[in-house]
Amino acid sequence: MSPRALDGLKIIDLTRVLGGPYCTMILADHGADVIKVEPPQGDEVRDWGPPFLTREDGTSDASYFLGANRNKRAMTLDLARPEGRAVLLRLLDGADALVENFKSGSLEKWGIGFEALSARFPRLIHCRISGFGADGPLGGLPGYDAVVQAMTGLMTINGLPGAGPVRMGTPIVDLGTGLYAALGIMMAVHERTRSGRGQFIDLTLHDTALALLHPAAANYLLSGRRPAATGNAHPNIAPYETFPTATCDIFIAGGNDGQFRKLCALLDRPDIAAHPDFATNADRLAHRGAMKAALTDALAGHDGAELAIRLIEAGVPAGAVQPVDAALNSAHARHRAMVADLDGVRTLGTPIKFSRTPGGPRSAPPRFAQHQAEILTGHGYSEAEIAALEADQIIRPARR
Numbered sequence: 194m195s196p197r198a199l200d201g202l203k204i205i206d207l208t209r210v211l212g213g214p215y216c217t218m219i220l221a222d223h224g225a226d227v228i229k230v231e232p233p234q235g236d237e238v239r240d241w242g243p244p245f246l247t248r249e250d251g252t253s254d255a256s257y258f259l260g261a262n263r264n265k266r267a268m269t270l271d272l273a274r275p276e277g278r279a280v281l282l283r284l285l286d287g288a289d290a291l292v293e294n295f296k297s298g299s300l301e302k303w304g305i306g307f308e309a310l311s312a313r314f315p316r317l318i319h320c321r322i323s324g325f326g327a328d329g330p331l332g333g334l335p336g337y338d339a340v341v342q343a344m345t346g347l348m349t350i351n352g353l354p355g356a357g358p359v360r361m362g363t364p365i366v367d368l369g370t371g372l373y374a375a376l377g378i379m380m381a382v383h384e385r386t387r388s389g390r391g392q393f394i395d396l397t398l399h400d401t402a403l404a405l406l407h408p409a410a411a412n413y414l415l416s417g418r419r420p421a422a423t424g425n426a427h428p429n430i431a432p433y434e435t436f437p438t439a440t441c442d443i444f445i446a447g448g449n450d451g452q453f454r455k456l457c458a459l460l461d462r463p464d465i466a467a468h469p470d471f472a473t474n475a476d477r478l479a480h481r482g483a484m485k486a487a488l489t490d491a492l493a494g495h496d497g498a499e500l501a502i503r504l505i506e507a508g509v510p511a512g513a514v515q516p517v518d519a520a521l522n523s524a525h526a527r528h529r530a531m532v533a534d535l536d537g538v539r540t541l542g543t544p545i546k547f548s549r550t551p552g553g554p555r556s557a558p559p560r561f562a563q564h565q566a567e568i569l570t571g572h573g574y575s576e577a578e579i580a581a582l583e584a585d586q587i588i589r590p591a592r593r
Contacts, residue, residue, distance in 0.1 A: 195549075195550065195551055196224075196549075196550050197223050197224030197550050197551070197552050198223045198224060198547055198550040198552060199220055199223040199224040199225040199552075200224035200550075201224075202220065202224065202225040202226065202289050202290075202382070203225070203226050203228075203287060203288045203289050203290075204217055204220055204221075204225050204226065204227045204228070204288065204289065204290050204291075204292060204378075205228050205230060205281070205284050205285055205288050205290070205291045205292070206227050206228060206229045206230060206265065206292050207230050207272075207291065207292065207293035207294075207295065208292055208293055208294045208322065209231070209232075209236045209237060209238070209294065210236070210237065210238055210294070210367070211238070211257075211261055211338070211364055211367040211368070211371065212294065212322045212366075212367040212368075212370040212371045212374065212396075212398065213292050213293070213294045213322050213371065213374070214229075214236070214238075214261040214262055214371070215261050215367065215368055215371030215372070216292060216320075216322070216370075216371040216372070216374035216375045216378070217229070217265065217292055217375075218261050218262060218263060218264065218265070218371075219371070219372070219375040219543075219545075220375055220378065221263070221264035221265050222263075222264055222543045222545070222552045222553055222554070223543070223545065223547075223550070223552035224550070224552065225289075226266070227264065227265040227266065228265070228266050228267075228268065228284060228564075228568055229262065229265045229266065229267045229268070229559065230267075230268055230269070230270050230281070230284070231267065231268070231269050231270075231561065231562075232269070232270070232271065232272070233269060233271050233586070233589050233592070233593040234592055234593045235269070235561050235592040235593075236258060236262075238255060238257045238258045238261075239254045239255055239258045239561065239592075240255060241255045241257040241258070242255030242256060242257065243255070243256075244256050246259060246537075246538060248560070252560055252561065254558065254560070258558060259538055259540065259557075259558045260540065260541070261558075262558040262559065263535060263538075263540050263554050263555075263556065263557060263558050264554065264555050264556050265556075265558070265559055266559060266563070266564035266567070266568055267559035267560070267561065267562060267563050267564055267565075268562055268564060268565040268568045268569070268588065269561065269562045269565065269588050269589050270587065270588060271586065271587050271588075271589075272303065272305075273303075274587060276582070276585065276587045277587045278303055278304070278305055280569075280582065280587065280588075281305065282305075282313070283572045283573065283574075284568070284572055285310065285313075285314055285317065286314070286572070288314070288317060289316075289317070289318060289382065290317070290318040290319070290320060290378050290381075290382075290391075291310070291317060291318070291319050291320070292320045292322070292374065292378070293319075293320075293321055293322070294321065294322040294323065295321075296323070296333070296335065297321075297323055297326065297327035297332065297333045298327065298333065307319045307321075307393045311391060311393075314391070315389075315390055315391060316385060316389065316390065316391045317391040318378055318381040318382065318385070318391040318392060318394065319391065319392075319393050319394065320374055320377060320378055320381075320393075320394040320396060321393070321394070321395060321396065322370055322371075322374055322396045322397070322398075323336065323395075323396070323397050323398075324336015324337070324341065324397060324398050324399065325397055325398070325399045326395060326397045326399070326400075327395075331399065336397065336398040336399065337398075338364040338365075338366045338367045338398065339360050339364075341366050341398045341399055341402045342360055342361060342365070342366055342402060343358065343360075344399070344402075345366075345399065345402035345403050345406070346406060346409065346420070347361060347365070347366070347402055347405065347406065348360055348361075349420070349421070349422065350406075350409045350420050350421070350422055350423075351422060352422045352424070353422060353424040354421065354422055354423060354424055356422070358422075359422070365405060366398050366401055366402045366405070367398070369401045369402075369404070369405050370396055370397075370398050370401040373396055373401055373404070374394070374396045377394045377396065378394065381394060408428065408429055409428070412428060412429070425444070426481065427446075429478075430446070430447070430448055430474060430478075431447070431474060431477035431478045431481050431484060432445050432446075432447045432453065432456070432477065432484060432485070432488060433445070433446050433447065433448065434485070435514060436485070436488055436489055436492050437489060437492065437493070438492050438493070438495045438496065438497035438500060439493065439494055439495055439496060439497070440495075440496045440497045440498065441497035441498060441513050441514060442497065442513075442514040443492075443497045443498075443500065443501045443511055443512065443513050443514060444511065444512050444514060445488075445504070445509070445510070445511045446510040446511065447509065447510075448510065449474070450472070450473060450474065452508065452509050452510070453466060453471070453474075453477070454466040455507060455508060455509050456488075456504065456509045457491075459503065459504060459507055459509065460488075460491040460492065460495075461491075462487075462491045465484075465487045465488065465491065468487075470483060470484070471484050471487075497513050498513040501513045529542070529546075530542045530553065531544070533553065533554040535554050535555075535556060535557040535558075536556075536557045537557075538557045538558060540554050540557075540558075541554075542554060561591065561592050562588070562589060562590055562591070565579075565588055565590070566579055569582075569588075
C-alpha cells in the first residue's frame, strides 16, 4: 500500500454525531490511526435512519453513521467510571491528538480535562468541539447544527425572497466545524515540531457558522445593510443564478463583464450585452429583473445540459442542475474516484488528492466495538484483563 500523508499519526476520537466524526474521518482518510471510542450505548447516529445497512449477524447501522466513520477502528468505554478513564489514559499514551465533543466541564469533572492531560502528556493536542464554548453568554449550552444556523443568520440568507428562513440542505455548520477542526489539528501538529508541546483547540459550531457567512457578513460589515435571502441569485454578481431552458434548469455564473458579453454572443443575442442597463456588473445588479427576463427568453429554446457544456467549454461558467443521484453516478464523479465500495458499503471518496501519498477510503465504517480486543491488546492488555473489563462492563461487546 502506498504511504499516506498522515501515516504514524494516532488520534483518540471520543466524538459522536457529525462534526467530530467528520474531522477524524478526514484524518483517517490520509493514514491517521483513528481509534473511535464510543460510550456503552454507542454513537447515536448509528440509529439515525432509515436507510440502514443490516449485516448477516443482525447488527445494523444507519447511513448517517456510515457516511462519517470509514477508515477507523472502534471500541467502547464507559468513561463515567474511573476504570474506564484509566483505560483511556493507556490509549492516550503515544497519541498525537484527542478529539472530543463532551459538554464543557465534563472531562474536567472527571479529572481528564486539558490541564490534567497536558501535565501527563505534554505533546498531546486536545481538540474540543462544542456548541458555544465554555464561557460567555451562551457558554456551556449544547449546540445543534440547525439551531445554530437559525441563531447566526445562515437561515435568513437561504431560500427564496419572501419565503422565510430556510435550513440549508446539508448540515453545513457541523461539516464546516469538522473541516476547521481537522485543519486546526494539523496546524497544531506543525507548531509542535517547533515547540515540542501540544495545545488546546477550542472549536464551536457558533464560531464556524459566523465564519461561513461570507459574503453576507462582509457585505453587512461594509454597508451596514441587513443581508436578505436572494434565492439562487448572488447578492454581488449578475448573472449568477438558475435559468430555465427547454429541458432543465441551468446555473450560469457570469462573474465578469467579459463573460457576460461572451454568454450573449453564444446565445446569438449580442443586443442584450449592448444594452446600457447591462453594461457593467453594477448595472446588471441594478436591473437584475430585466436582465433575467431577457436571458430567460434567449435560453427558452435550448437543450440545457448540452448548452451548459458548450458554455463552460467556451469560458462561461455554467452547469445543468442535477439531482444527487445523477451527480454521484456521473462519469466525472467516477473518474475522480468520488464514490467507492468498501465491503458492500458505498461511500464517498476524499476530495484531497495527493500526487505521492494518496488517501481515501480503505476500510468500511466499523461495527460497534469491532476492534476492541485488537486495540486493547495493542496497548498492553492481556486476554484476562480484557475479559475482566468486559465482565465489569467497562467495555461492552454489544450496545447497551
